[in-house]
Amino acid sequence: MSLSKLVQFSAMFLSMSIAFETSATTFTPEQRAAAKAQVVAAVDKQKKLAQVMNDTIFSFGELGFQEFETSAYLTKMLTEEGFEIEQGIAGIPTAWIAKWGSGKPVIALGTDLDGIPKASQKPGVAYHEPIIEGAPGHGEGHNSGQVVNIIAAIALKDYMAENDISGTIVLWPGVAEEQLATKAYYVRAGYFNDVDAVLYSHVGSSFGTFYGNPGLSGLVSVKYNFYGESAHSASSPWRGRSALDAVELMSVGLNYRREHLRLSQRIHSVIVDGGDQPNVVPPKASSWYFFREVDYPHIKALWEVGDKVAEGAALMTNTTWDSVVMGSAWPLHSNKPLAYRAFENIKAIGLPEWSEDDLTLAKALQKEIGAEVIGLPEEIMPMVAPPPLEKLTGGGSDDVGDISWVVPTIFMLYPSNIPNLPGHNWSNAVSMATPIAHKGIIAGAKAHAMTMIDLFTDPSLLEEMDDYFTNTQTKDLKYESLLREKDTPQIHLNEDIMGQYRDRMREFYYDAEKYDTYLQQLGIDYPTIRSE
Numbered sequence: 246m247s248l249s250k251l252v253q254f255s256a257m258f259l260s261m262s263i264a265f266e267t268s269a270t271t272f273t274p275e276q277r278a279a280a281k282a283q284v285v286a287a288v289d290k291q292k293k294l295a296q297v298m299n300d301t302i303f304s305f306g307e308l309g310f311q312e313f314e315t316s317a318y319l320t321k322m323l324t325e326e327g328f329e330i331e332q333g334i335a336g337i338p339t340a341w342i343a344k345w346g347s348g349k350p351v352i353a354l355g356t357d358l359d360g361i362p363k364a365s366q367k368p369g370v371a372y373h374e375p376i377i378e379g380a381p382g383h384g385e386g387h388n389s390g391q392v393v394n395i396i397a398a399i400a401l402k403d404y405m406a407e408n409d410i411s412g413t414i415v416l417w418p419g420v421a422e423e424q425l426a427t428k429a430y431y432v433r434a435g436y437f438n439d440v441d442a443v444l445y446s447h448v449g450s451s452f453g454t455f456y457g458n459p460g461l462s463g464l465v466s467v468k469y470n471f472y473g474e475s476a477h478s479a480s481s482p483w484r485g486r487s488a489l490d491a492v493e494l495m496s497v498g499l500n501y502r503r504e505h506l507r508l509s510q511r512i513h514s515v516i517v518d519g520g521d522q523p524n525v526v527p528p529k530a531s532s533w534y535f536f537r538e539v540d541y542p543h544i545k546a547l548w549e550v551g552d553k554v555a556e557g558a559a560l561m562t563n564t565t566w567d568s569v570v571m572g573s574a575w576p577l578h579s580n581k582p583l584a585y586r587a588f589e590n591i592k593a594i595g596l597p598e599w600s601e602d603d604l605t606l607a608k609a610l611q612k613e614i615g616a617e618v619i620g621l622p623e624e625i626m627p628m629v630a631p632p633p634l635e636k637l638t639g640g641g642s643d644d645v646g647d648i649s650w651v652v653p654t655i656f657m658l659y660p661s662n663i664p665n666l667p668g669h670n671w672s673n674a675v676s677m678a679t680p681i682a683h684k685g686i687i688a689g690a691k692a693h694a695m696t697m698i699d700l701f702t703d704p705s706l707l708e709e710m711d712d713y714f715t716n717t718q719t720k721d722l723k724y725e726s727l728l729r730e731k732d733t734p735q736i737h738l739n740e741d742i743m744g745q746y747r748d749r750m751r752e753f754y755y756d757a758e759k760y761d762t763y764l765q766q767l768g769i770d771y772p773t774i775r776s777e
């Protein structure tokens with residue numbers, strides 16, 4: 246045998262043995278149903294742990310990139326559960342990846358961690374009452390997602406260990422999701438290269454999933470810095486060049502331009518630096534824009550419009566400019582075969598049973614904020630076909646979009662919040678450390694655990710997912726990062742705000758040793774509603 250033949254032969258032998266070692270488990274439908282019943286029962290046994298984790302993370306109330314308490318708490322717990330942890334992934338101090346098991350398939354569970362500025366709110370109270378005035382809080386409900394994923398993952402790993410099932414479970418956090426600021430970096434660093442499927446969970450006010458893009462936008466988030474020259478604003482204003490003028494003219498320019506942009510665009514901005522005081526011509530000023538569109542080519546085109554208007558503003562004011570990418574997100578695309586399988590599991594679990602107290606809280610809150618009073622959902626979300634791309638009119642974004650374009654991914658909403666709330670608001674925190682959230686988490690964890698059984702014991706599902714991913718989703722559009730080579734994670738975001746509030750918030754961290762629930766610790770009667 247020649248040397249090259251020998252190499253070929255051993256390569257073949259090696260690949261055969263790898264294939265043998267990592268070959269996925271195949272169950273009959275009956276075996277799979279029995280396995281699902283077993284993991285659902287295991288999830289039910291973790292109700293107390295779920296409540297403690299959820300309430301603890303709620304009490305941390307940390308903002309994006311500053312999730313230090315949350316990540317330390319979760320990774321300590323995952324280490325005790327036998328997961329291997331890699332800390333600080335992709336150059337992000339609060340990001341991590343946790344792994345358990347070995348070989349294929351590799352199933353990754355992701356969900357966000359971070360809170361909302363000025364959203365501090367007492368749970369279980371149906372009107373605005375902050376725990377600490379002005380402090381951040383979980384005004385979206387990101388305190389609950391890791392609980393869904395971890396409870397499901399624990400049930401699965403115990404089952405896999407007992408039954409000798411091959412495969413790897415991966416858990417990861419959506420750090421700074423509110424800034425859409427990390428997931429593209431995870432992708433760039435290669436963390437999803439060997440992953441076969443991603444189950445993403447997100448708090449919702451009902452229970453369900455979808456496929457394709459149901460109406461989400463993607464975006465690029467860009468900070469524009471303008472540079473001029475300072476001068477005394479009264480005695481020698483002609484010596485100055487105002488960077489603030491450039492910020493204002495860029496805003497005026499983009500708002501005129503808005504009329505002539507596609508209806509599916511969304512542009513919004515804040516001024517992050519407008520100078521220091523009126524009698525000093527601002528030598529430096531910055532504004533921060535989100536450019537949203539419904540597909541990658543149009544996001545790029547809208548970003549070019551922004552750059553051109555910035556250039557125009559700089560010309561008019563005799564200033565210079567540069568830009569920093571603060572975050573980015575591709576529009577989410579959810580894998581159809583996997584979504585349908587998850588939907589079957591969601592249907593099998595159904596919605597939790599809401600108590601009279603849960604309904605009283607929901608209705609009182611809906612009345613308080615002037616929303617339609619409907620209480621809590623009674624039916625799961627139907628699976629509906631996504632609108633065609635040309636009909637999408639734009640909406641919110643999630644940077645899990647980037648992941649969904651490199652690995653088959655689904656997005657599951659679990660029912661821990663109250664319907665008809667505005668989002669990114671104190672009212673979205675009201676249910677998030679109450680029995681409503683606790684029950685919704687358990688329902689979500691059960692559905693996730695069942696879908697993981699499908700993924701670990703039905704190789705034909707993985708083939709269908711791959712076929713859809715390759716031949717439908719990415720047939721005409723391949724993933725290209727919106728990040729430029731020079732862009733880096735903006736890990737210092739929110740440092741100031743957390744620095745301002747963290748010490749005071751610490752006094753309100755949930756002490757699970759002392760109190761059964763966080764409601765009990767705060768002395769809140771559930772539910773607390775306005776007296777008539």
Ligand SMILES: [Zn+2]
Pocket residue numbers: 357385387422447
């Ligand atoms: Zn979110």
